[in-house]
Amino acid sequence: MRILKFATGAMAALSLAAVPALGATLDDVKARGNLKCGIDGGLPGFSAPNDKGLMVGIDADFCSALAAAIFGDKTKVKFTNLTAKERFTALTSGEIDLLSRNTTATLTRDATLGIDFTYYNYIDGQGFLVKKTLGVSSAKDLNGANVCVQAGTTTELNLADYFRVNSMQFKPIGYETSVQTREGFDGGACDVLTSDKSQLAAIRTELKQPDGAVILPETISKEPLGPVVRQGDPQWGDIVRWTLFALINADELGVSSANVDEMKAKSTNPDIRRLLGVEDKMGENLGLPPGWAYEAIKQVGNYDELYKRNIEPLGLKREGSVNALWTKGGVLYAPPLR
Amino acid sequence: MAEPLVFEQKPSRLPPVSEIGAWKWARQNLFGSVTNTGITLVCLYLLYLLVPPAVQWALLDANLSGTDRSVCQANPDGACWTFIKVRFVQIMFGLYFGSHPDEVWRPVLGFAILGCLLFWLVWPSTPHKAKVGLFTLFGFPLLAYALIQGEWFGLPAAPTNEWGGFLLTFTLASVGIVVSLPLGIALALGRRSDLPIIRALSIAYIELWRGAPLITILFMASVMLPLFFSAELDFNKVLRAMIGITLFESAYMAEAVRGGLQAIPRGQYEAADSLGLGYWKKMILIILPQSLKISIPSIVNTFMSLFKDTSLVAIIGLLDLLNMAQTASRSLEWKGYDFEAYVFAAFIFWMCTYSMSRYSRSVERKLDTSKRG
């Protein structure tokens, strides 16, 4: 009898738990008191621990900015390191609230994996890194080469397309992680390493002889990277998207972490006043406190600060690149906050 | 008068030099025949080729001083143990303890307690072995968790997903063994049960998990497990790896336990039956105590291979001993010293598995003689 009772009880408990239910993400995040953010964790410039063991990089910083917008405290983030393989399952299963792991937006992913792309925090393109001793100056000369690539990424697909279109042969050496890819290239398992150009710049600095390798001029793909959310929670998608827009608008309006207090107090520009929550409480439309963008900018910085702090040390200038603002010849264009 | 003839016993002559001591041993084992002599010489030459350079590299010329790579770069012919020294805490206990040197005493104390317990168990003449054994198996893990994770004792929390290095390797293997032992016993009993459905289910379970490589099971645990359960259950990655390892391990454990069950003579079962004991009483009081003792060597062997296999979690991105050593050797500061990292990790693994295999062999021998006696 006892056993039977126990069994029925356990069954009831388990079948209750068995109903898959993902509530409104914002409510969950607020109730939990922290934001669970999925990152790569080993990619300098995007997300990697610094000397003090804190996660930094443009992807990691965006998570901090979002935490600042929601809680007014950028430290309320729990980072989870994810491999390329795990990232989407981790997001859809609710293990993380936000995937900010240099993920390229593509139609197939958007349509079949139960995820939504919000906007882009870095626009990248794929390139090639070769040893100088090979004397290659263009990607068109790579016929017959061994190519190190991170397996299972869009990079691998672009690589296949590029060689096919140019009717060249190649042998892919597909490693599981970007670190192994670098090791393979450094050790001589392949002649060429292909990856997003931002990563090539980072990888090049980590080679045994950085001067012995060169990045070829060709960019063979579009890689818009940005934060990703689960499908089916439009409110949460809006929050993520508009927090990113707020950082970009702040860049455009010249509001930075250094002058945000001054701007808040003195600015007469209605765009800035709306952004910082002085006029028209924009945050409330999203379900956030009025000072959401103020906190994000104050604690983490605007887009330009994120870029300068994280990406430029890799040797990638923002000026003149696609990642510049639309007013400065780039493509970064955020809708107005109104 | 002739002197009386006195028989004096002479001391027996020593055996010829070639038949005693080192010389005989050498003659028998090294220079018995032409071929044998040849082999000996080749072996000596091989040893000459291998050992001196290895000793030179690993000990005589090795670098241990200093705290950065400049020391090793100055002397590239020797091993760079400076690297291991600087990253030691990280490689043994993971990132959290690597960056919180004040908390390192926690895992150290945990391992020290475990060392004492194991010593108690292995030492031949200590009392209360069974109780201590049960505590080691089921009580100690809780204590160690509380100590190392820390929150229950009001210490700063060291979250499990920041455990790493040897600590993680050991934790994964131990949890695997502790949880899979009861599961394995149940499955082994199921496989030898008279009830056809239970037997079939047990066989299906065992063959399924034994047939698949651990890496696919770990992939499954890391990618598919979240789909199997309701979204509210929140597993972190370490926990998912543990689930995968336990599923896998319980099948192997079942086979180890089954071996012991099969070795129990039929008479024991019949004796228990004739006493009127029911199935569970028969098993728990008569059969299992005997068979588990017989299975100890195979259980230790299973643990040994599981201990080695936990290194596979490196592939799903957990920072176990192997992955931690590798990651350390790929950091900007210590780039290029992967040889040292592998050798060090291999040495730790080797020490653990080798001592376990010695132990299991000695138990085997003891059981063997008792049977003959």
Next chain:
Amino acid sequence: MNRKSRIPAYRNPAIRGIAAQAVVLGLVLWALLTIFNNTVGNLRARGIQTGFDFFDQVAPFAVGFSPFIDFRLGESPYWLVFLIGIQNTIIISVLGIVAATLLGFLIGVLRLSPNFFLSRLALIYIETFRNIPVLLQIMFWNFAVFLPLLPLPKESLGLGGAFFLNNRGLYIPRPLVTEGIGPWALLIAVILGLIAIFALQRWAKKQQYLTGLKPPGLLYGLLFAVGVITLVFLLFEPLKFETPELGRFNLTGGIQFPLPLFSLWFALTTYTASFIAENVRGGILSVSRGQTEAAQSLGLRRAPMLRLVIIPQAMRVIIPPTISQYLNLTKNSSLAVAVAYEELVNLWAGIALNQTGQALVIIAMTIGVYVALSLLTSAVLNLYNRRVQMVER
């Protein structure tokens, strides 16, 4: 018997057995059903599409190593990738099994050598290799030994301009069949050679039976076969050899064993051989001492004694655990992920899984292949065991 002493139904072992089974079966079915429901629910709730539709789609990535199945980038579908994965798993397994068996037997016999140094060296080998995780060994050989120590393609280690070794792999000449009668002549020569070997061996046995002296029949046969085949090669040129040549980046042509395959093969062989050596040692020790003494009293030296008397008897003990080592080797080949050799787990459960996101189907198929393989092996093993036991009686 009165009514009182009748056993109540709930104490009847048969009924209890059925009840227990029903409960267990119910629980298992319920658990499976829950998992199934959860999965379907989760997939639907998260908008993930699952199914086998991607099978016929063109695989959008390149496969680097596929010696027998022709993979065409941009044309070959996903199911071909699955087959290539199985093919490459089989290649590494077969290579590994052959090499590990040879090395394992050698080490096992050496372990029992009367020479002190030799047996100790074998012991050190065994204890070192079997106590270190195989993944570590694979990575060690690939990343810490072969990759940095072998030369780049331009400075390949060559042997006679036909065999090359560099840090991209091992290259050997590829035989190409020529047009005309050459290949047929070669075929005939090979058949003739085999017949000669067979016939001469029978003749030698007969001679031994009649005279007590055994002429070296095998040697004569081999000499004849080699002679005929050489003659055919000189006269008809039945085969041409495509030797590897240095291209702009790599050696091209010939048969190529890429470095990941080579490292994996090396590591799996040395690791598994240490276990097989222990099996061999155990098997030889299990043959009773009387057999050794009997062989010695017949005047057999150590080598023929092992070959003719001991090992045939030891095989019964050696084979079953060795087959399970073969199975382990096959399963361990899945660690190729670490060094980028494209076998089933790396290619299918890795690359294809990532590109399609179809975790459920792909992982289930992968596990299915291995389980099928292992069941097949155990079936063969059980058959073998039964046969051997009957022979024993």
